[in-house]
Amino acid sequence: MNDTTRGSGVATLGLLAVTAIWGSTFVLIKDVVGRMSVADFLAVRFAIAAVVMVVLFALPLKRLSRKQLLQGLALGVLYGVAQWLQTEGLARTSPSVSGFVTGMYVVITPILSLFLFRQAMPWTTWLAVVLATVGLGVLALNGFEVDGGVLLTLASAALYALHIVGLGHWSKPGDAFGMSAIQMVGIAAVCVGITLPHGGPALPPDTHAWIAVLYMALIAGALAMLVQTWAQAHMPATRAAIVMTTEPVFAAGFAVLLGVDALTTRMVGGGALVLAAMYMVELAPRFRRRKPAEALHHEV
Structure with missing residues:
Protein backbone atom coordinates (compact mmCIF):
# COMPACT_ATOMS: atom_id res chain seq x y z
CA MET A 1 0.00 0.00 0.00
CA ASN A 2 1.49 3.36 -1.04
CA ASP A 3 1.38 6.58 1.00
CA THR A 4 -1.47 8.06 -1.07
CA THR A 5 -3.69 5.02 -0.53
CA ARG A 6 -2.84 4.91 3.17
CA GLY A 7 -3.56 8.62 3.59
CA SER A 8 -6.83 8.26 1.73
CA GLY A 9 -7.86 5.36 3.97
CA VAL A 10 -7.09 7.33 7.13
CA ALA A 11 -9.07 10.28 5.74
CA THR A 12 -12.07 8.02 5.15
CA LEU A 13 -11.87 6.67 8.71
CA GLY A 14 -11.64 10.24 10.02
CA LEU A 15 -14.69 11.31 8.02
CA LEU A 16 -16.59 8.25 9.23
CA ALA A 17 -15.73 9.22 12.82
CA VAL A 18 -17.11 12.72 12.13
CA THR A 19 -20.39 11.35 10.75
CA ALA A 20 -20.67 9.01 13.76
CA ILE A 21 -20.28 12.04 16.06
CA TRP A 22 -22.92 13.95 14.08
CA GLY A 23 -25.21 10.92 14.22
CA SER A 24 -24.86 10.80 18.01
CA THR A 25 -26.15 14.37 18.35
CA PHE A 26 -29.70 13.92 17.05
CA VAL A 27 -31.12 12.77 20.38
CA LEU A 28 -29.21 15.52 22.23
CA ILE A 29 -30.43 18.25 19.89
CA LYS A 30 -34.03 17.11 20.14
CA ASP A 31 -33.84 17.37 23.92
CA VAL A 32 -32.06 20.74 24.08
CA VAL A 33 -34.17 22.60 21.50
CA GLY A 34 -37.22 21.66 23.51
CA ARG A 35 -35.91 23.99 26.24
CA MET A 36 -34.20 26.76 24.24
CA SER A 37 -34.80 28.21 20.78
CA VAL A 38 -33.00 26.71 17.81
CA ALA A 39 -31.43 30.07 16.92
CA ASP A 40 -30.06 30.51 20.47
CA PHE A 41 -28.76 26.92 20.49
CA LEU A 42 -26.91 27.34 17.18
CA ALA A 43 -25.50 30.74 18.17
CA VAL A 44 -24.15 29.61 21.56
CA ARG A 45 -22.83 26.33 20.15
CA PHE A 46 -20.86 27.83 17.28
CA ALA A 47 -19.73 30.92 19.21
CA ILE A 48 -18.09 28.66 21.83
CA ALA A 49 -16.53 26.51 19.10
CA ALA A 50 -15.20 29.59 17.29
CA GLN A 71 -11.98 31.41 1.29
CA GLY A 72 -12.37 30.01 4.81
CA LEU A 73 -14.80 32.75 5.83
CA ALA A 74 -16.85 32.16 2.67
CA LEU A 75 -17.01 28.43 3.40
CA GLY A 76 -18.03 29.12 6.99
CA VAL A 77 -20.80 31.51 5.91
CA LEU A 78 -22.06 28.87 3.44
CA TYR A 79 -22.15 26.25 6.19
CA GLY A 80 -23.78 28.64 8.68
CA VAL A 81 -26.56 29.62 6.27
CA ALA A 82 -27.06 25.93 5.42
CA GLN A 83 -27.46 25.14 9.13
CA TRP A 84 -30.03 27.92 9.49
CA LEU A 85 -32.04 26.87 6.40
CA PHE A 100 -33.63 12.56 3.34
CA VAL A 101 -33.70 15.96 1.62
CA THR A 102 -30.57 17.13 3.45
CA GLY A 103 -28.85 13.99 2.20
CA MET A 104 -29.47 15.16 -1.37
CA TYR A 105 -26.08 16.88 -1.16
CA VAL A 106 -24.78 13.48 -2.29
CA VAL A 107 -26.50 14.08 -5.65
CA ILE A 108 -25.74 17.81 -5.91
CA THR A 109 -22.03 17.49 -5.04
CA PRO A 110 -20.88 15.63 -8.20
CA ILE A 111 -23.01 17.94 -10.36
CA LEU A 112 -21.35 21.02 -8.84
CA SER A 113 -17.90 19.40 -9.14
CA LEU A 114 -18.55 18.78 -12.82
CA PHE A 115 -19.83 22.27 -13.64
CA LEU A 116 -17.56 24.35 -11.37
CA PHE A 117 -14.25 22.47 -11.64
CA ARG A 118 -14.81 20.13 -14.63
CA GLN A 119 -14.22 17.10 -12.37
CA ALA A 120 -15.66 14.16 -14.32
CA MET A 121 -16.78 11.15 -12.27
CA PRO A 122 -16.38 7.45 -13.17
CA TRP A 123 -19.57 5.46 -13.65
CA THR A 124 -18.97 3.66 -10.34
CA THR A 125 -19.25 6.98 -8.50
CA TRP A 126 -22.56 7.83 -10.18
CA LEU A 127 -23.84 4.35 -9.31
CA ALA A 128 -22.77 4.92 -5.71
CA VAL A 129 -24.67 8.25 -5.71
CA VAL A 130 -27.82 6.43 -6.86
CA LEU A 131 -27.35 3.69 -4.23
CA ALA A 132 -26.82 6.25 -1.46
CA THR A 133 -29.91 8.22 -2.53
CA VAL A 134 -32.11 5.11 -2.60
CA GLY A 135 -30.68 4.03 0.73
CA LEU A 136 -31.47 7.41 2.30
CA GLY A 137 -35.03 7.16 0.95
CA VAL A 138 -35.56 3.68 2.35
CA LEU A 139 -34.05 4.70 5.68
CA ALA A 140 -35.94 7.96 6.12
CA LEU A 141 -39.11 8.21 4.07
CA ASN A 142 -42.59 6.98 4.96
CA GLY A 143 -44.26 9.67 2.89
CA PHE A 144 -43.19 12.70 0.94
CA GLU A 145 -44.86 16.00 0.10
CA VAL A 146 -43.10 19.03 -1.35
CA ASP A 147 -43.83 22.06 0.83
CA GLY A 148 -42.00 25.14 2.10
CA GLY A 149 -40.01 23.10 4.60
CA VAL A 150 -38.80 20.73 1.90
CA LEU A 151 -37.72 23.63 -0.34
CA LEU A 152 -35.80 25.30 2.50
CA THR A 153 -34.10 21.98 3.31
CA LEU A 154 -33.25 21.40 -0.35
CA ALA A 155 -31.64 24.86 -0.43
CA SER A 156 -29.58 23.87 2.63
CA ALA A 157 -28.52 20.65 0.89
CA ALA A 158 -27.30 22.69 -2.11
CA LEU A 159 -25.24 24.91 0.22
CA TYR A 160 -23.81 21.87 2.04
CA ALA A 161 -22.81 20.45 -1.36
CA LEU A 162 -21.19 23.76 -2.31
CA HIS A 163 -19.31 23.73 1.02
CA ILE A 164 -18.09 20.17 0.40
CA VAL A 165 -16.93 21.03 -3.14
CA GLY A 166 -15.27 24.27 -2.06
CA LEU A 167 -13.57 22.66 0.92
CA GLY A 168 -12.27 19.83 -1.24
CA HIS A 169 -10.88 22.34 -3.75
CA TRP A 170 -9.32 24.80 -1.28
CA SER A 171 -8.29 22.64 1.66
CA LYS A 172 -4.65 21.57 1.99
CA PRO A 173 -3.37 19.12 4.66
CA GLY A 174 -0.91 21.63 6.16
CA ASP A 175 -3.56 24.35 6.52
CA ALA A 176 -6.29 22.27 8.19
CA PHE A 177 -5.97 23.92 11.62
CA GLY A 178 -6.18 27.49 10.33
CA MET A 179 -8.85 26.76 7.70
CA SER A 180 -11.10 24.94 10.17
CA ALA A 181 -10.80 27.82 12.68
CA ILE A 182 -11.64 30.57 10.19
CA GLN A 183 -14.60 28.53 8.91
CA MET A 184 -15.93 28.28 12.45
CA VAL A 185 -15.69 32.07 12.78
CA GLY A 186 -17.85 32.40 9.65
CA ILE A 187 -20.41 29.90 10.96
CA ALA A 188 -20.60 31.64 14.34
CA ALA A 189 -21.03 35.05 12.69
CA VAL A 190 -24.06 33.81 10.73
CA CYS A 191 -25.68 32.03 13.71
CA VAL A 192 -25.13 34.90 16.16
CA GLY A 193 -26.32 37.39 13.53
CA ILE A 194 -29.65 35.55 13.23
CA THR A 195 -30.32 36.19 16.95
CA LEU A 196 -29.43 39.92 16.93
CA PRO A 197 -32.93 41.15 15.95
CA HIS A 198 -34.14 39.51 19.18
CA GLY A 199 -31.40 40.99 21.36
CA GLY A 200 -28.72 38.33 20.85
CA PRO A 201 -28.50 34.70 21.95
CA ALA A 202 -29.94 33.47 25.24
CA LEU A 203 -27.76 31.06 27.25
CA PRO A 204 -28.69 27.42 27.95
CA PRO A 205 -31.27 27.21 30.76
CA ASP A 206 -29.70 24.49 32.94
CA THR A 207 -26.65 22.30 33.56
CA HIS A 208 -27.89 19.44 31.38
CA ALA A 209 -28.41 21.82 28.46
CA TRP A 210 -24.94 23.33 29.01
CA ILE A 211 -23.34 19.86 28.87
CA ALA A 212 -25.14 19.07 25.61
CA VAL A 213 -24.22 22.45 24.08
CA LEU A 214 -20.56 22.06 25.08
CA TYR A 215 -20.46 18.57 23.53
CA MET A 216 -22.02 19.94 20.35
CA ALA A 217 -19.61 22.90 20.31
CA LEU A 218 -16.32 21.14 21.10
CA ILE A 219 -16.77 17.60 19.75
CA ALA A 220 -19.49 17.82 17.07
CA GLY A 221 -18.40 21.37 16.15
CA ALA A 222 -14.72 22.22 16.55
CA LEU A 223 -13.24 18.71 16.38
CA ALA A 224 -15.58 17.59 13.59
CA MET A 225 -14.78 20.65 11.45
CA LEU A 226 -11.05 20.12 11.94
CA VAL A 227 -11.21 16.45 10.93
CA GLN A 228 -13.51 17.16 7.95
CA THR A 229 -11.21 19.93 6.69
CA TRP A 230 -8.15 17.68 6.95
CA ALA A 231 -9.92 14.63 5.45
CA GLN A 232 -11.23 16.54 2.44
CA ALA A 233 -7.69 17.56 1.57
CA HIS A 234 -7.08 13.85 0.90
CA MET A 235 -10.14 12.80 -1.14
CA PRO A 236 -12.45 14.00 -3.94
CA ALA A 237 -15.52 15.98 -2.89
CA THR A 238 -18.05 13.47 -4.24
CA ARG A 239 -16.38 10.60 -2.41
CA ALA A 240 -16.49 12.65 0.80
CA ALA A 241 -20.19 13.38 0.28
CA LEU A 257 -29.07 1.73 21.18
CA LEU A 258 -30.55 4.46 23.39
CA GLY A 259 -34.01 2.95 23.20
CA VAL A 260 -35.50 5.94 21.35
CA ASP A 261 -36.44 3.91 18.26
CA ALA A 262 -36.98 0.23 17.51
CA LEU A 263 -34.87 -1.54 14.89
CA THR A 264 -36.85 -1.96 11.65
CA THR A 265 -36.34 -3.68 8.32
CA ARG A 266 -36.26 -0.26 6.64
CA MET A 267 -33.33 0.80 8.85
CA VAL A 268 -31.39 -2.34 7.98
CA GLY A 269 -32.16 -2.17 4.25
CA GLY A 270 -31.55 1.56 3.88
CA GLY A 271 -28.40 1.41 5.97
CA ALA A 272 -27.07 -1.50 3.90
CA LEU A 273 -27.54 0.45 0.64
CA VAL A 274 -25.76 3.53 2.04
CA LEU A 275 -22.87 1.37 3.27
CA ALA A 276 -22.72 -0.39 -0.11
CA ALA A 277 -22.39 3.00 -1.81
CA MET A 278 -19.57 3.96 0.55
CA TYR A 279 -17.70 0.70 -0.05
CA MET A 280 -18.12 1.18 -3.80
CA VAL A 281 -16.37 4.57 -3.84
CA GLU A 282 -13.73 3.24 -1.45
CA LEU A 283 -12.92 -0.01 -3.26
CA ALA A 284 -13.30 1.08 -6.90
CA PRO A 285 -10.29 3.46 -6.90
CA ARG A 286 -8.11 0.78 -5.29
CA PHE A 287 -9.24 -1.77 -7.90
CA ARG A 288 -8.42 0.65 -10.74
CA ARG A 289 -4.92 1.26 -9.33
CA ARG A 290 -4.30 -2.46 -8.89
CA LYS A 291 -5.58 -3.53 -12.32
CA PRO A 292 -2.71 -2.14 -14.47
CA ALA A 293 -0.14 -3.78 -12.19
CA GLU A 294 -1.95 -7.12 -12.43
CA ALA A 295 -2.16 -6.84 -16.23
CA LEU A 296 1.58 -6.14 -16.47
CA HIS A 297 2.27 -9.14 -14.26
CA HIS A 298 0.20 -11.44 -16.51
CA GLU A 299 1.93 -10.14 -19.64
CA VAL A 300 5.34 -10.97 -18.16
Missing part, protein backbone atom coordinates in the same frame (compact mmCIF):
# COMPACT_ATOMS: atom_id res chain seq x y z
CA VAL A 51 -13.62 31.11 20.42
CA VAL A 52 -11.95 27.81 21.36
CA MET A 53 -10.59 27.23 17.85
CA VAL A 54 -9.27 30.79 17.45
CA VAL A 55 -7.45 30.52 20.80
CA LEU A 56 -6.01 27.06 20.10
CA PHE A 57 -5.07 27.71 16.47
CA ALA A 58 -3.99 31.36 16.62
CA LEU A 59 -0.61 30.64 15.00
CA PRO A 60 -2.00 28.52 12.10
CA LEU A 61 -4.55 31.31 11.53
CA LYS A 62 -1.79 33.91 11.26
CA ARG A 63 -0.01 31.75 8.67
CA LEU A 64 -3.01 31.80 6.32
CA SER A 65 -2.83 34.20 3.41
CA ARG A 66 -5.49 36.85 2.88
CA LYS A 67 -6.93 34.73 0.07
CA GLN A 68 -7.17 31.67 2.33
CA LEU A 69 -8.82 33.71 5.09
CA LEU A 70 -11.47 34.93 2.65
CA GLN A 86 -31.97 23.22 7.48
CA THR A 87 -33.25 24.15 10.94
CA GLU A 88 -35.99 26.38 9.54
CA GLY A 89 -36.98 23.59 7.17
CA LEU A 90 -37.03 21.05 9.99
CA ALA A 91 -39.54 23.25 11.85
CA ARG A 92 -41.90 22.92 8.87
CA THR A 93 -41.51 19.25 7.94
CA SER A 94 -40.89 15.87 9.55
CA PRO A 95 -37.40 14.84 10.76
CA SER A 96 -37.37 11.84 8.41
CA VAL A 97 -38.13 13.94 5.32
CA SER A 98 -35.62 16.57 6.49
CA GLY A 99 -32.94 13.89 6.82
CA ILE A 242 -20.97 9.67 -0.15
CA VAL A 243 -19.02 8.76 2.99
CA MET A 244 -20.94 11.44 4.91
CA THR A 245 -24.29 9.93 3.92
CA THR A 246 -23.60 7.37 6.66
CA GLU A 247 -24.69 10.08 9.16
CA PRO A 248 -28.38 8.99 9.21
CA VAL A 249 -27.21 5.37 9.52
CA PHE A 250 -25.27 6.28 12.67
CA ALA A 251 -28.20 8.41 13.88
CA ALA A 252 -30.58 5.46 13.52
CA GLY A 253 -28.06 3.17 15.24
CA PHE A 254 -27.70 5.50 18.24
CA ALA A 255 -31.48 5.93 18.43
CA VAL A 256 -31.89 2.14 18.62
Whole structure:
Protein backbone atom coordinates (compact mmCIF):
# COMPACT_ATOMS: atom_id res chain seq x y z
CA MET A 1 0.00 0.00 0.00
CA ASN A 2 1.49 3.36 -1.04
CA ASP A 3 1.38 6.58 1.00
CA THR A 4 -1.47 8.06 -1.07
CA THR A 5 -3.69 5.02 -0.53
CA ARG A 6 -2.84 4.91 3.17
CA GLY A 7 -3.56 8.62 3.59
CA SER A 8 -6.83 8.26 1.73
CA GLY A 9 -7.86 5.36 3.97
CA VAL A 10 -7.09 7.33 7.13
CA ALA A 11 -9.07 10.28 5.74
CA THR A 12 -12.07 8.02 5.15
CA LEU A 13 -11.87 6.67 8.71
CA GLY A 14 -11.64 10.24 10.02
CA LEU A 15 -14.69 11.31 8.02
CA LEU A 16 -16.59 8.25 9.23
CA ALA A 17 -15.73 9.22 12.82
CA VAL A 18 -17.11 12.72 12.13
CA THR A 19 -20.39 11.35 10.75
CA ALA A 20 -20.67 9.01 13.76
CA ILE A 21 -20.28 12.04 16.06
CA TRP A 22 -22.92 13.95 14.08
CA GLY A 23 -25.21 10.92 14.22
CA SER A 24 -24.86 10.80 18.01
CA THR A 25 -26.15 14.37 18.35
CA PHE A 26 -29.70 13.92 17.05
CA VAL A 27 -31.12 12.77 20.38
CA LEU A 28 -29.21 15.52 22.23
CA ILE A 29 -30.43 18.25 19.89
CA LYS A 30 -34.03 17.11 20.14
CA ASP A 31 -33.84 17.37 23.92
CA VAL A 32 -32.06 20.74 24.08
CA VAL A 33 -34.17 22.60 21.50
CA GLY A 34 -37.22 21.66 23.51
CA ARG A 35 -35.91 23.99 26.24
CA MET A 36 -34.20 26.76 24.24
CA SER A 37 -34.80 28.21 20.78
CA VAL A 38 -33.00 26.71 17.81
CA ALA A 39 -31.43 30.07 16.92
CA ASP A 40 -30.06 30.51 20.47
CA PHE A 41 -28.76 26.92 20.49
CA LEU A 42 -26.91 27.34 17.18
CA ALA A 43 -25.50 30.74 18.17
CA VAL A 44 -24.15 29.61 21.56
CA ARG A 45 -22.83 26.33 20.15
CA PHE A 46 -20.86 27.83 17.28
CA ALA A 47 -19.73 30.92 19.21
CA ILE A 48 -18.09 28.66 21.83
CA ALA A 49 -16.53 26.51 19.10
CA ALA A 50 -15.20 29.59 17.29
CA VAL A 51 -13.62 31.11 20.42
CA VAL A 52 -11.95 27.81 21.36
CA MET A 53 -10.59 27.23 17.85
CA VAL A 54 -9.27 30.79 17.45
CA VAL A 55 -7.45 30.52 20.80
CA LEU A 56 -6.01 27.06 20.10
CA PHE A 57 -5.07 27.71 16.47
CA ALA A 58 -3.99 31.36 16.62
CA LEU A 59 -0.61 30.64 15.00
CA PRO A 60 -2.00 28.52 12.10
CA LEU A 61 -4.55 31.31 11.53
CA LYS A 62 -1.79 33.91 11.26
CA ARG A 63 -0.01 31.75 8.67
CA LEU A 64 -3.01 31.80 6.32
CA SER A 65 -2.83 34.20 3.41
CA ARG A 66 -5.49 36.85 2.88
CA LYS A 67 -6.93 34.73 0.07
CA GLN A 68 -7.17 31.67 2.33
CA LEU A 69 -8.82 33.71 5.09
CA LEU A 70 -11.47 34.93 2.65
CA GLN A 71 -11.98 31.41 1.29
CA GLY A 72 -12.37 30.01 4.81
CA LEU A 73 -14.80 32.75 5.83
CA ALA A 74 -16.85 32.16 2.67
CA LEU A 75 -17.01 28.43 3.40
CA GLY A 76 -18.03 29.12 6.99
CA VAL A 77 -20.80 31.51 5.91
CA LEU A 78 -22.06 28.87 3.44
CA TYR A 79 -22.15 26.25 6.19
CA GLY A 80 -23.78 28.64 8.68
CA VAL A 81 -26.56 29.62 6.27
CA ALA A 82 -27.06 25.93 5.42
CA GLN A 83 -27.46 25.14 9.13
CA TRP A 84 -30.03 27.92 9.49
CA LEU A 85 -32.04 26.87 6.40
CA GLN A 86 -31.97 23.22 7.48
CA THR A 87 -33.25 24.15 10.94
CA GLU A 88 -35.99 26.38 9.54
CA GLY A 89 -36.98 23.59 7.17
CA LEU A 90 -37.03 21.05 9.99
CA ALA A 91 -39.54 23.25 11.85
CA ARG A 92 -41.90 22.92 8.87
CA THR A 93 -41.51 19.25 7.94
CA SER A 94 -40.89 15.87 9.55
CA PRO A 95 -37.40 14.84 10.76
CA SER A 96 -37.37 11.84 8.41
CA VAL A 97 -38.13 13.94 5.32
CA SER A 98 -35.62 16.57 6.49
CA GLY A 99 -32.94 13.89 6.82
CA PHE A 100 -33.63 12.56 3.34
CA VAL A 101 -33.70 15.96 1.62
CA THR A 102 -30.57 17.13 3.45
CA GLY A 103 -28.85 13.99 2.20
CA MET A 104 -29.47 15.16 -1.37
CA TYR A 105 -26.08 16.88 -1.16
CA VAL A 106 -24.78 13.48 -2.29
CA VAL A 107 -26.50 14.08 -5.65
CA ILE A 108 -25.74 17.81 -5.91
CA THR A 109 -22.03 17.49 -5.04
CA PRO A 110 -20.88 15.63 -8.20
CA ILE A 111 -23.01 17.94 -10.36
CA LEU A 112 -21.35 21.02 -8.84
CA SER A 113 -17.90 19.40 -9.14
CA LEU A 114 -18.55 18.78 -12.82
CA PHE A 115 -19.83 22.27 -13.64
CA LEU A 116 -17.56 24.35 -11.37
CA PHE A 117 -14.25 22.47 -11.64
CA ARG A 118 -14.81 20.13 -14.63
CA GLN A 119 -14.22 17.10 -12.37
CA ALA A 120 -15.66 14.16 -14.32
CA MET A 121 -16.78 11.15 -12.27
CA PRO A 122 -16.38 7.45 -13.17
CA TRP A 123 -19.57 5.46 -13.65
CA THR A 124 -18.97 3.66 -10.34
CA THR A 125 -19.25 6.98 -8.50
CA TRP A 126 -22.56 7.83 -10.18
CA LEU A 127 -23.84 4.35 -9.31
CA ALA A 128 -22.77 4.92 -5.71
CA VAL A 129 -24.67 8.25 -5.71
CA VAL A 130 -27.82 6.43 -6.86
CA LEU A 131 -27.35 3.69 -4.23
CA ALA A 132 -26.82 6.25 -1.46
CA THR A 133 -29.91 8.22 -2.53
CA VAL A 134 -32.11 5.11 -2.60
CA GLY A 135 -30.68 4.03 0.73
CA LEU A 136 -31.47 7.41 2.30
CA GLY A 137 -35.03 7.16 0.95
CA VAL A 138 -35.56 3.68 2.35
CA LEU A 139 -34.05 4.70 5.68
CA ALA A 140 -35.94 7.96 6.12
CA LEU A 141 -39.11 8.21 4.07
CA ASN A 142 -42.59 6.98 4.96
CA GLY A 143 -44.26 9.67 2.89
CA PHE A 144 -43.19 12.70 0.94
CA GLU A 145 -44.86 16.00 0.10
CA VAL A 146 -43.10 19.03 -1.35
CA ASP A 147 -43.83 22.06 0.83
CA GLY A 148 -42.00 25.14 2.10
CA GLY A 149 -40.01 23.10 4.60
CA VAL A 150 -38.80 20.73 1.90
CA LEU A 151 -37.72 23.63 -0.34
CA LEU A 152 -35.80 25.30 2.50
CA THR A 153 -34.10 21.98 3.31
CA LEU A 154 -33.25 21.40 -0.35
CA ALA A 155 -31.64 24.86 -0.43
CA SER A 156 -29.58 23.87 2.63
CA ALA A 157 -28.52 20.65 0.89
CA ALA A 158 -27.30 22.69 -2.11
CA LEU A 159 -25.24 24.91 0.22
CA TYR A 160 -23.81 21.87 2.04
CA ALA A 161 -22.81 20.45 -1.36
CA LEU A 162 -21.19 23.76 -2.31
CA HIS A 163 -19.31 23.73 1.02
CA ILE A 164 -18.09 20.17 0.40
CA VAL A 165 -16.93 21.03 -3.14
CA GLY A 166 -15.27 24.27 -2.06
CA LEU A 167 -13.57 22.66 0.92
CA GLY A 168 -12.27 19.83 -1.24
CA HIS A 169 -10.88 22.34 -3.75
CA TRP A 170 -9.32 24.80 -1.28
CA SER A 171 -8.29 22.64 1.66
CA LYS A 172 -4.65 21.57 1.99
CA PRO A 173 -3.37 19.12 4.66
CA GLY A 174 -0.91 21.63 6.16
CA ASP A 175 -3.56 24.35 6.52
CA ALA A 176 -6.29 22.27 8.19
CA PHE A 177 -5.97 23.92 11.62
CA GLY A 178 -6.18 27.49 10.33
CA MET A 179 -8.85 26.76 7.70
CA SER A 180 -11.10 24.94 10.17
CA ALA A 181 -10.80 27.82 12.68
CA ILE A 182 -11.64 30.57 10.19
CA GLN A 183 -14.60 28.53 8.91
CA MET A 184 -15.93 28.28 12.45
CA VAL A 185 -15.69 32.07 12.78
CA GLY A 186 -17.85 32.40 9.65
CA ILE A 187 -20.41 29.90 10.96
CA ALA A 188 -20.60 31.64 14.34
CA ALA A 189 -21.03 35.05 12.69
CA VAL A 190 -24.06 33.81 10.73
CA CYS A 191 -25.68 32.03 13.71
CA VAL A 192 -25.13 34.90 16.16
CA GLY A 193 -26.32 37.39 13.53
CA ILE A 194 -29.65 35.55 13.23
CA THR A 195 -30.32 36.19 16.95
CA LEU A 196 -29.43 39.92 16.93
CA PRO A 197 -32.93 41.15 15.95
CA HIS A 198 -34.14 39.51 19.18
CA GLY A 199 -31.40 40.99 21.36
CA GLY A 200 -28.72 38.33 20.85
CA PRO A 201 -28.50 34.70 21.95
CA ALA A 202 -29.94 33.47 25.24
CA LEU A 203 -27.76 31.06 27.25
CA PRO A 204 -28.69 27.42 27.95
CA PRO A 205 -31.27 27.21 30.76
CA ASP A 206 -29.70 24.49 32.94
CA THR A 207 -26.65 22.30 33.56
CA HIS A 208 -27.89 19.44 31.38
CA ALA A 209 -28.41 21.82 28.46
CA TRP A 210 -24.94 23.33 29.01
CA ILE A 211 -23.34 19.86 28.87
CA ALA A 212 -25.14 19.07 25.61
CA VAL A 213 -24.22 22.45 24.08
CA LEU A 214 -20.56 22.06 25.08
CA TYR A 215 -20.46 18.57 23.53
CA MET A 216 -22.02 19.94 20.35
CA ALA A 217 -19.61 22.90 20.31
CA LEU A 218 -16.32 21.14 21.10
CA ILE A 219 -16.77 17.60 19.75
CA ALA A 220 -19.49 17.82 17.07
CA GLY A 221 -18.40 21.37 16.15
CA ALA A 222 -14.72 22.22 16.55
CA LEU A 223 -13.24 18.71 16.38
CA ALA A 224 -15.58 17.59 13.59
CA MET A 225 -14.78 20.65 11.45
CA LEU A 226 -11.05 20.12 11.94
CA VAL A 227 -11.21 16.45 10.93
CA GLN A 228 -13.51 17.16 7.95
CA THR A 229 -11.21 19.93 6.69
CA TRP A 230 -8.15 17.68 6.95
CA ALA A 231 -9.92 14.63 5.45
CA GLN A 232 -11.23 16.54 2.44
CA ALA A 233 -7.69 17.56 1.57
CA HIS A 234 -7.08 13.85 0.90
CA MET A 235 -10.14 12.80 -1.14
CA PRO A 236 -12.45 14.00 -3.94
CA ALA A 237 -15.52 15.98 -2.89
CA THR A 238 -18.05 13.47 -4.24
CA ARG A 239 -16.38 10.60 -2.41
CA ALA A 240 -16.49 12.65 0.80
CA ALA A 241 -20.19 13.38 0.28
CA ILE A 242 -20.97 9.67 -0.15
CA VAL A 243 -19.02 8.76 2.99
CA MET A 244 -20.94 11.44 4.91
CA THR A 245 -24.29 9.93 3.92
CA THR A 246 -23.60 7.37 6.66
CA GLU A 247 -24.69 10.08 9.16
CA PRO A 248 -28.38 8.99 9.21
CA VAL A 249 -27.21 5.37 9.52
CA PHE A 250 -25.27 6.28 12.67
CA ALA A 251 -28.20 8.41 13.88
CA ALA A 252 -30.58 5.46 13.52
CA GLY A 253 -28.06 3.17 15.24
CA PHE A 254 -27.70 5.50 18.24
CA ALA A 255 -31.48 5.93 18.43
CA VAL A 256 -31.89 2.14 18.62
CA LEU A 257 -29.07 1.73 21.18
CA LEU A 258 -30.55 4.46 23.39
CA GLY A 259 -34.01 2.95 23.20
CA VAL A 260 -35.50 5.94 21.35
CA ASP A 261 -36.44 3.91 18.26
CA ALA A 262 -36.98 0.23 17.51
CA LEU A 263 -34.87 -1.54 14.89
CA THR A 264 -36.85 -1.96 11.65
CA THR A 265 -36.34 -3.68 8.32
CA ARG A 266 -36.26 -0.26 6.64
CA MET A 267 -33.33 0.80 8.85
CA VAL A 268 -31.39 -2.34 7.98
CA GLY A 269 -32.16 -2.17 4.25
CA GLY A 270 -31.55 1.56 3.88
CA GLY A 271 -28.40 1.41 5.97
CA ALA A 272 -27.07 -1.50 3.90
CA LEU A 273 -27.54 0.45 0.64
CA VAL A 274 -25.76 3.53 2.04
CA LEU A 275 -22.87 1.37 3.27
CA ALA A 276 -22.72 -0.39 -0.11
CA ALA A 277 -22.39 3.00 -1.81
CA MET A 278 -19.57 3.96 0.55
CA TYR A 279 -17.70 0.70 -0.05
CA MET A 280 -18.12 1.18 -3.80
CA VAL A 281 -16.37 4.57 -3.84
CA GLU A 282 -13.73 3.24 -1.45
CA LEU A 283 -12.92 -0.01 -3.26
CA ALA A 284 -13.30 1.08 -6.90
CA PRO A 285 -10.29 3.46 -6.90
CA ARG A 286 -8.11 0.78 -5.29
CA PHE A 287 -9.24 -1.77 -7.90
CA ARG A 288 -8.42 0.65 -10.74
CA ARG A 289 -4.92 1.26 -9.33
CA ARG A 290 -4.30 -2.46 -8.89
CA LYS A 291 -5.58 -3.53 -12.32
CA PRO A 292 -2.71 -2.14 -14.47
CA ALA A 293 -0.14 -3.78 -12.19
CA GLU A 294 -1.95 -7.12 -12.43
CA ALA A 295 -2.16 -6.84 -16.23
CA LEU A 296 1.58 -6.14 -16.47
CA HIS A 297 2.27 -9.14 -14.26
CA HIS A 298 0.20 -11.44 -16.51
CA GLU A 299 1.93 -10.14 -19.64
CA VAL A 300 5.34 -10.97 -18.16
